[in-house]
Amino acid sequence: xxxxxxxxxxxxxxxxxxxxxxxxxxxxxxxxxxxxxxxxxxxxxxxxxxxxxxxxxxxxxxxxxxxxxxxxxxxxxxxxxxxxxxxxxxxxxxxxxxxxxxxxxxxxxxxxxxxxxxxxxxxxxxxxxxxxxxxxxxxxxxxxxxxxxxxxxxxxxxxxxxxxxxxxxxxxxxxxxxxxxxxxxxxxxxxxxxxxxxxxxxxxxxxxxxxxxxxxxxxxxxxxxxxxxx
Amino acid sequence: xxxxxxxxxxxxxxxxxxxxxxxxxxxxxxxxxxxxxxxxxxxxxxxxxxxxxxxxxxxxxxxxxxxxxxxxxxxxxxxxxxxxxxxxxxxxxxxxxxxxxxxxxxxxxxxxxxxxxxxxxxxxxxxxxxxxxxxxxxxxxxxxxxxxxxxxxxxxxxxxxxxxxxxxxxxxxxxxxxxxxxxxxxxxxxxxxxxxxxxxxxxxxxxxxxxxxxxxxxxxxxxxxxxxxx
Amino acid sequence: xxxxxxxxxxxxxxxxxxxxxxxxxxxxxxxxxxxxxxxxxxxxxxxxxxxxxxxxxxxxxxxxxxxxxxxxxxxxxxxxxxxxxxxxxxxxxxxxxxxxxxxxxxxxxxxxxxxxxxxxxxxxxxxxxxxxxxxxxxxxxxxxxxxxxxxxxxxxxxxxxxxxxxxxxxxxxxxxxxxxxxxxxxxxxxxxxxxxxxxxxxxxxxxxxxxxxxxxxxxxxxxxxxxxxx
Amino acid sequence: xxxxxxxxxxxxxxxxxxxxxxxxxxxxxxxxxxxxxxxxxxxxxxxxxxxxxxxxxxxxxxxxxxxxxxxxxxxxxxxxxxxxxxxxxxxxxxxxxxxxxxxxxxxxxxxxxxxxxxxxxxxxxxxxxxxxxxxxxxxxxxxxxxxxxxxxxxxxxxxxxxxxxxxxxxxxxxxxxxxxxxxxxxxxxxxxxxxxxxxxxxxxxxxxxxxxxxxxxxxxxxxxxxxxxx
DNA sequence: AATGAATGAGTCTTCATTCAT
DNA sequence: AATGAATGAAGACTCATTCAT
Numbered sequence: 001x002x003x004x005x006x007x008x009x010x011x012x013x014x015x016x017x018x019x020x021x022x023x024x025x026x027x028x029x030x031x032x033x034x035x036x037x038x039x040x041x042x043x044x045x046x047x048x049x050x051x052x053x054x055x056x057x058x059x060x061x062x063x064x065x066x067x068x069x070x071x072x073x074x075x076x077x078x079x080x081x082x083x084x085x086x087x088x089x090x091x092x093x094x095x096x097x098x099x100x101x102x103x104x105x106x107x108x109x110x111x112x113x114x115x116x117x118x119x120x121x122x123x124x125x126x127x128x129x130x131x132x133x134x135x136x137x138x139x140x141x142x143x144x145x146x147x148x149x150x151x152x153x154x155x156x157x158x159x160x161x162x163x164x165x166x167x168x169x170x171x172x173x174x175x176x177x178x179x180x181x182x183x184x185x186x187x188x189x190x191x192x193x194x195x196x197x198x199x200x201x202x203x204x205x206x207x208x209x210x211x212x213x214x215x216x217x218x219x220x221x222x223x224x225x226x227x228x229x230x
Numbered sequence: 231x232x233x234x235x236x237x238x239x240x241x242x243x244x245x246x247x248x249x250x251x252x253x254x255x256x257x258x259x260x261x262x263x264x265x266x267x268x269x270x271x272x273x274x275x276x277x278x279x280x281x282x283x284x285x286x287x288x289x290x291x292x293x294x295x296x297x298x299x300x301x302x303x304x305x306x307x308x309x310x311x312x313x314x315x316x317x318x319x320x321x322x323x324x325x326x327x328x329x330x331x332x333x334x335x336x337x338x339x340x341x342x343x344x345x346x347x348x349x350x351x352x353x354x355x356x357x358x359x360x361x362x363x364x365x366x367x368x369x370x371x372x373x374x375x376x377x378x379x380x381x382x383x384x385x386x387x388x389x390x391x392x393x394x395x396x397x398x399x400x401x402x403x404x405x406x407x408x409x410x411x412x413x414x415x416x417x418x419x420x421x422x423x424x425x426x427x428x429x430x431x432x433x434x435x436x437x438x439x440x441x442x443x444x445x446x447x448x449x450x451x452x453x454x455x456x457x458x459x460x
Numbered sequence: 461x462x463x464x465x466x467x468x469x470x471x472x473x474x475x476x477x478x479x480x481x482x483x484x485x486x487x488x489x490x491x492x493x494x495x496x497x498x499x500x501x502x503x504x505x506x507x508x509x510x511x512x513x514x515x516x517x518x519x520x521x522x523x524x525x526x527x528x529x530x531x532x533x534x535x536x537x538x539x540x541x542x543x544x545x546x547x548x549x550x551x552x553x554x555x556x557x558x559x560x561x562x563x564x565x566x567x568x569x570x571x572x573x574x575x576x577x578x579x580x581x582x583x584x585x586x587x588x589x590x591x592x593x594x595x596x597x598x599x600x601x602x603x604x605x606x607x608x609x610x611x612x613x614x615x616x617x618x619x620x621x622x623x624x625x626x627x628x629x630x631x632x633x634x635x636x637x638x639x640x641x642x643x644x645x646x647x648x649x650x651x652x653x654x655x656x657x658x659x660x661x662x663x664x665x666x667x668x669x670x671x672x673x674x675x676x677x678x679x680x681x682x683x684x685x686x687x688x689x690x
Numbered sequence: 691x692x693x694x695x696x697x698x699x700x701x702x703x704x705x706x707x708x709x710x711x712x713x714x715x716x717x718x719x720x721x722x723x724x725x726x727x728x729x730x731x732x733x734x735x736x737x738x739x740x741x742x743x744x745x746x747x748x749x750x751x752x753x754x755x756x757x758x759x760x761x762x763x764x765x766x767x768x769x770x771x772x773x774x775x776x777x778x779x780x781x782x783x784x785x786x787x788x789x790x791x792x793x794x795x796x797x798x799x800x801x802x803x804x805x806x807x808x809x810x811x812x813x814x815x816x817x818x819x820x821x822x823x824x825x826x827x828x829x830x831x832x833x834x835x836x837x838x839x840x841x842x843x844x845x846x847x848x849x850x851x852x853x854x855x856x857x858x859x860x861x862x863x864x865x866x867x868x869x870x871x872x873x874x875x876x877x878x879x880x881x882x883x884x885x886x887x888x889x890x891x892x893x894x895x896x897x898x899x900x901x902x903x904x905x906x907x908x909x910x911x912x913x914x915x916x917x918x919x920x
Numbered sequence: 921a922a923t924g925a926a927t928g929a930g931t932c933t934t935c936a937t938t939c940a941t
Numbered sequence: 942a943a944t945g946a947a948t949g950a951a952g953a954c955t956c957a958t959t960c961a962t
Contacts, residue, residue: 012362018921034353040957043949050923093437119359123264129349149436157434159425166408167429174400175393180383195389197435199397204377204387205431207323227433248946269931280948285933478942494813496726500936510944515937553897579812579819584726589809607894615724618843618896619885623865630864631857638856655849657895658858664837664847667783708925729952740927745954 019057021048024062028166031112035120039066066131069121072113073135079106080139083146091153096146101193108189111180118177129226134170144222172196248288252277256294261342263296263385265350274427296361299351303365310369313376315383322385326376331423334406338419341410370395390449402426427456479517482507485525491572494524495580523585526591529581532573533595534669539566543606549645552615556606561653562635568649569641578637598623632656700806709747712737716754725755725810747772750785752814756821759811762803762827769796770829773836775843782845787834791883792868801870830855862886 014046025047029038044051058064061146083095107114119220121132143165150156156164175196237271257275258270270291274284288294300335309332351362373395384392386411405426409417485507489498500521506512518524539562545553567574581592603625610616616624635656639647715737719728730751734744748754769792775784797804811822831856842845846854865886871875 013361015921018287028948032960034356036353037355051925052429052956053921056921061957066428069936093435097433119352123266123336123353125267126264129264150435156437157436158387159428159430159434163405163425164429166404170400170402170404171397172400172406173404174396177400178396195393195395197393198389199433201433201435201437203429203431203433204389204394205323205326205380205427206387207321207431237929246945270933271931281932282934282949283947285947475942482912494816496813497815499934500759510940511937511946512944513942516942519754520936550895556895582809582814583726586724589724609894615896616887617892617896619888619894623885624889624894626864626868627861627886630860630862630867633854633864634860635853639799655853658849659854659893661897662847662895663889663891663893663894664849664854665783665786665840665843665887666847667781667891671773684695705925730954731952741929741953742927742955743925744924750953 009210015057018049019054020050022054022057023064023068027068027112027116030065030068030116030120035116035124044126062128065120065124067126068113069117072110072117073104076103077112077138079103080142082142083141083149085149092150092153092181097193097197100172101189103172104196106190107180107207116172136169140169144166148163168200171199234249238380245287248279248283252279252284252287255297257298257346258348259300259341260346262293265346265354282306292358295350295354296358298343299362302340302347305336306333307368309333310372312372313379315379322380322383327412327423327427330402330426331419333402334422334426335419337410338422342402344410348403354421366399370399373398400429401429462550475517476625478509478513482509483515483519483524483528487576488530488574490525490576495576495584515604520608521590523541523579525584528573529577529592532577535566536563537598539563542602544607545609548551550561552610553614557657560656561649563632564652564656565649567636567640574636574640576603577652596629600629603628631659661668699828705747708743712739712744712747713754717758717802717806719804720755720758720806720810725751725806752818755810755814756818759807759822762800762807763867765796765800767794767828769793770832773833773839775782776838782840782843787883787887789864790886793862794882794886795879797866797870804866804870808863821856825857830859833858845855858890861889 001031010203016190022043026038026043029046032038033042038061040051041052041063043064045197047054054064081095081102083092083099084090085092087095122129140147140162144161147161147164149158151161175192179192252273256268259272263272268291270281270284273294274281276283288297297371306356310329311325311332313322313329314320315322317325360410370392376388377391377394381388383389389407403426405422409422482503486498486503489502493502498513498521500514500637503524504514507514518527522577540553540559541562543552543559544550545552547555582589600622605614606619607621607624611618611621613626635652641653705712716728716733719732719736722728722735722750728751730741730744732749734741748757763891770789771785771792773782773789774780777783777785828853834851837846837854838850840893841848841851865882898920
């Protein structure tokens with residue numbers, strides 16, 4: 001006979017497994033119908049458990065969603081390493097690139113969660129919104145500090161670092177969202193990283209001094225002093 | 231005595247005014263509570279009209295929301311001019327900058343709507359999501375074509391134009407969202423335009439050949455040809 | 461200039477005409493959608509008047525309906541003459557037949573009202589139901605008394621006169637309802653009268669003594685005096 | 691301990707029982723207030739269950755009503771046997787009488803449903819009206835065919851059989867309705883059957899040739915040639 | 921631990937009726 | 942007298958959550 005700890009009704013799973021089963025079902029339902037359209041009924045039907053069982057493992061609908069988002073944001077958090085500016089073994093640029101790469105890899109590995117994070121996470125309820133904002137702020141804060149460090153080192157251009165952080169995060173979010181939502185799906189993490197990195201490094205506009213008008217001429221001139229635009 | 235056209239019950243407004251009154255109230259309620267938390271009761275209370283009056287002007291909650299978003303997206307659409315590549319009087323770069331500037335101006339003028347567009351519009355219901363996606367796709371498509379034109383002209387760097395469009399739109403969206411949500415509010419449209427434009431023009435990473443490691447070295451060399459080999 | 465009494469806004473009708481206009485519209489709406497499905501909006505739209513105007517002429521929805529039914533039941537009441545048993549100039553049978561004929565004529569002339577009376581009048585509300593029952597009871601009562609008189613005269617068979625009245629009224633109602641609802645419509649009042657009258661006179665079952673089995677044999681025998689006197 | 695199948699929460703009933711409980715409550719409420727006056731609240735209050743419970747078992751108010759009517763009309767349908775004209779063991783007349791008797795018995799056993807069928811079933815909504823008409827048509831059709839057979843056999847008088855069917859059904863309906871509604875309640879199914887049967891067999895008007903006037907004289911004469919007016 | 925019937929608060933929506941112009 | 946915008950009471954319905962077994 002099985003030990004007391006592991007003995008269980010046929011069909012019953014260990015607590016953790018059952019929880020995971022519901023979590024996975026919930027993720028799929030949320031992805032398919034959206035958080036607000038999804039009902040507890042949809043979730044338990046997908047998980048193949050009774051309605052009451054759901055409440056044995058989660059406080060309420062929000063709690064499952066929160067759990068999913070928490071796990072995913074934890075994965076993202078883990079993927080990001082704080083940039084060390086004086087590590088002789090790893091150039092700052094490589095660290096930055098690795099961070100971007102890691103984030104993209106996580107998102108491509110969890111396409112469903114990525115989509116949910118971007119489409120459903122906002123507007124769940126005031127409390128959750130605050131929590132989500134905190135997470136975003138953390139990411140932005142980290143990036144802002146790194147950018148400030150980078151400016152000290154002279155490897156990040158002048159400009160309000162927080163604004164640069166928003167631009168960066170925004171570009172990355174939209175890229176990931178589209179890749180994950182549409183069929184841009186084939187893109188590898190490497191290619192996407194390369195595209196974003198290049199974008200952050202040099203932008204894409206190549207408007208010469210004469211074309212830019214007075215507003216942009218001065219700046220451009222500094223970078224290409226050899227007389228020619230481009 | 232008022233003319234026949236304008237004579238009306240005290241407290242009664244012309245149809246268009248009453249509609250606008252409800253629309254404004256709804257906008258504020260949505261902004262404050264979020265689309266899903268908002269109830270018809272909240273809206274009519276804010277508008278100071280009876281429940282039934284709401285249904286005289288709108289089909290349901292979704293319809294008011296849709297109207298608001300439609301108006302706002304129409305404003306944005308109007309603000310954007312298709313870029314003409316061979317207009318001798320207006321440089322392409324200026325046209326691009328003007329577009330960015332116009333979008334930012336509209337969003338700063340309608341902070342509430344901007345926030346709603348970014349936080350509440352997704353996940354309302356499948357039909358609305360589709361509609362919204364269509365709008366975004368239109369914007370992205372326009373930008374993509376402009377970028378492709380720019381590549382032909384040699385004023386936009388190589389790269390998948392659609393990806394560049396996503397990066398641009400993402401950066402802009404996030405910037406606007408944060409400006410509108412947080413107190414970054416003081417920023418003028420001009421300053422924001424300048425920051426985004428500069429970002430699109432040159433990025434911000436300035437990692438030299440030696441620092442970039444093998445992965446990035448070759449590319450960087452292209453931009454500093456003064457004596458450097460590729 | 462028209463006198464004060466008759467002067468009226470262009471398009472305005474005399475009170476009675478306007479009332480009739482609404483009444484007719486209401487009748488058609490009730491006939492088409494049924495009392496409960498019909499809304500005041502339907503009625504005013506059909507009448508081509510404003511919503512408020514309706515309430516200038518009728519207390520509420522029930523009141524128009526009641527008015528319609530009242531007028532119709534009055535027509536029916538008028539059509540029925542109390543049978544006089546000792547009128548030398550008109551045989552009782554002729555009087556009965558004339559009554560039937562008159563009722564059928566009224567119903568055929570007002571098919572819409574006839575249908576409404578049978579399908580919508582019951583279940584409007586408790587008060588109206590009572591009123592309707594009173595009308596029916598009046599008709600049944602009159603008929604019952606006539607039948608009782610007839611029994612005294614020997615021209616109506618034995619049997620509980622009230623039951624005979626119900627049977628008669630039921631047969632007539634169903635006949636009229638079907639004629640009016642379906643396309644049995646071509647039937648003339650004369651033919652229908654004839655059919656009902658014959659039914660009341662001799663029924664239609666012609667089961668002989670031997671076929672009727674023991675239960676019916678005795679009774680049948682009475683009518684086929686071949687051997688038995690009454 | 692109860693078996694797995696029957697074990698249930700205290701107060702909870704087996705699904706079928708709970709459904710029946712609501713059905714019964716609904717029947718009583720409909721009978722008392724009428725279909726249109728009845729609210730879901732009335733029904734759940736009568737059933738002693740929560741609002742939501744109602745919706746666990748029925749789609750909406752119409753659905754309960756439909757179920758009730760369906761069950762009752764099924765009872766009636768079952769009660770009626772198609773008449774077989776060449777069964778040597780059962781005379782046609784007996785079969786007819788048995789059908790009438792069976793219908794009356796069912797209606798007397800379910801007085802509430804009988805009343806509802808006649809007062810509330812019409813005018814519920816267009817779809818239901820159609821369904822009800824179909825049921826009535828089925829009954830009338832069956833009867834019509836039987837009458838046609840009877841005419842072939844010579845045991846049903848001449849005349850449009852469909853009209854005779856309407857007359858019969860109408861008479862029966864009204865009789866049942868009054869018996870069930872008023873206190874005519876004591877009547878036994880046997881007596882009522884007998885009354886209706888006699889009515890169908892010989893009518894009740896006994897107007898002699900001389901009294902009937904020219905219109906009816908000829909016909910009457912054929913049936914009672916032995917000089918008697920009755 | 922699992923079940924699923926039962927619950928009822930929370931919303932939406934309709935529509936008869938009012939009333940200032 | 943006529944209008945029609947406004948009203949809000951009345952009811953329907955959903956669905957997250959509970960709880961006895």
